[in-house]
Amino acid sequence: MPLREQAAGGAMVVRVRSRDGLERVAVSDPNSATVYSLKTLIQSQLDIPVPAQILSRDRNLLLAKSASAAGALSDLTDPSASLSTVGISHGSVIFLFYEGERSVRGPIGAATVTPAGSFGRKMTMDDLIARQMRVTRQENPHCESASFDRDAAHAFQRYVNETLAFAIKRGGFMYGRVGEGGAVEVDFIYEPPQAGTEDALVLLRDLEEEKLVEAIAIGLGMRRVGFVFTQAIGREGKGEYTMSRREVIQAAELQTEGEIKEWVTAVVKLEVNEDGVADVHFEAFQMSDICVKLFKEGWLDKEDVDGDPKVSKMKKDVMVGVKDVREVDNDFFLVPVKISDHQVSIPHSLYRFVLPYDV
DSSP, rough: OOOOOOOOGOEEEEEEEEEEEEEEESSSSSTOOOOHHHHHHHHHHOOOOOOGEEEEOGGGGGGSSSSSHHHHHSSSSOOTBTTTTOOTTOOOEEEEEEOOOOOOOOOOOOOOOOOOOSSSOEEEHHHHHHOBBOOOOOOOOOSSEEEHHHHHHHHHIIIIIISSTTSOOOOOEEEEEGGGGGGGEEEEEOOOOOEEEEEEEEEEHHHHHHHHHHHHOOOTTTTTEEEEEETTTOSSSSSSSSSSSHHHHHHHHHHOOOSSSTTTEEEEEEEEEESEEEEEEEEEEEOOOOHHHHHHHHOOOSSSSOTTTTEEEEEEEEEETEEEEEEEEEEGGEEEEEEEEEOOOOOGGEEEEEETTOO
């Protein structure tokens, strides 16, 4: 929205866009203002120390993941340059990168937004900023690694491969241990009653049966540590993607239900190798903290699962980079987890724990 008004006292207003949204800085003496004086004003008005600030007129600055990457994009590096010579005037937008945390203030002279109609509570810019949800990639998982017992993984994938031919989806809860540093060890897989198609997996959960499984796990010194599912060969949509919209919603729901921060979601699928032979491939992920938050707070649209499977739909706008969007690439929500294998000595029947009638 174009900014037309002057700040109090005729000061020049510069709009500053950062990861926290759009804020304003009042420059009382625009004729003599320099890049450095602008930084000092940002420090006093927005509580961001001068040494931490990286400024640019390039919006790509907001996509930088580190200070070094942001510094390479900065075009406002000369502290003595006047604002007029670098093209900054009243109403200009500049982009700000900084590392660290702060409490976001309301903009100077914050305007209010009134809902349509004669009634309705006025909403300040503080309210708008508080309601803004920013989606970024999470670099590090809470789980250091995921190791699968070889026999348990083999029993699960063999049934899907030899009996179901990867024609429909299949899933199970993973049980094992969490070691020091957040390393997860998966020792057996419980497959609850379920109904699978090419695109969807419906868990027909039996709480009494799950209590029995939990009791067996506790007796073995184990607990539920994640969920594993297979992707069907004829899965929805075309093109390459790691997890579909439906799968993201289901994974976020189960991770929300899980009682440990190291909860792992594993994906099993067929992939063609260099020799043209189809191999069974395991991958492990955690759903990002922001994905779990979006699910918990009802931002993810769980009803609208049609359309492009590579993106998740939101009920309200979220910010990705510098854009407000309602569709987010699913890859933003996936945090890869290192994967390995091991072998334990437990009853063979527990490698794939499933009632006889549920095939």
